[in-house]
Amino acid sequence: MHEKTKGADLPSVLALAYLGDACHSLYVRRTLVARGISKSGDLNRASLAYVTAEAQARMYRTVEPMLLDDERDVYRRAYNSSHLSKPKRASHADYRCATGFEAVIGMLYWLGDNERINLLLEAGHKEIENDTEN
Numbered sequence: 001m002h003e004k005t006k007g008a009d010l011p012s013v014l015a016l017a018y019l020g021d022a023c024h025s026l027y028v029r030r031t032l033v034a035r036g037i038s039k040s041g042d043l044n045r046a047s048l049a050y051v052t053a054e055a056q057a058r059m060y061r062t063v064e065p066m067l068l069d070d071e072r073d074v075y076r077r078a079y080n081s082s083h084l085s086k087p088k089r090a091s092h093a094d095y096r097c098a099t100g101f102e103a104v105i106g107m108l109y110w111l112g113d114n115e116r117i118n119l120l121l122e123a124g125h126k127e128i129e130n131d132t133e134n
Contacts, residue, residue, distance in 0.1 A: 010110060013078040013103045020106030025051060027121050049128055053090035056098035059124025063101075066123065071104045078103035 010016065028050045029043070037043050049055060060075070067075065079100035090098070101124075108117045 010074075010107060013074060014081055014083060014099075016074060016104075016106030016110065017078050017099045017102040018106065019109050020102035020104065023105050023109045023117065024056070024102065024121065027117070031125070050125060053094045053098035055128055056101045056124075057090075057094040058127060059121075060097050060101035060104075062127040063120045063123050066120065067104065071107065074103050074107045075100035 011019075025047075028047050032043050032046050037046055050059075079096045081099070105117055105120070108114075108120075
């Protein structure tokens with residue numbers, strides 16, 4: 001459990017998912033630019049491997065064994081939220097899973113735990129990269 005979550009006043013899980021989505025998008029963009037991709041069209045195409053609900057659900061399933069109790073709790077509450085939008089291009093289960101994953105990243109961002117964010121996103125991204133290489 002994160003020491004910072006004890007007594008912390010966290011935003012709602014959907015607000016955390018909103019922050020987590022932005023944090024993850026920035027991580028993806030930074031990673032792709034660091035790889036030397038410079039054209040906006042190429043960057044947008046490459047980012048789709050990571051930012052879809054399906055990809056985020058796969059990342060979550062990869063990092064799930066690594067999660068701490070408070071991260072699991074935030075994930076579960078976001079996954080089970082009754083206020084989720086209807087998914088446009090994803091299965092209902094993947095959309096809920098991705099929202100939970102984003103909420104975990106958002107909580108870590110809110111708490112300022114960038115080291116943990118990088119650890120989880122790096123592990124999740126390796127899973128995506130392994131699949132695209134095969």
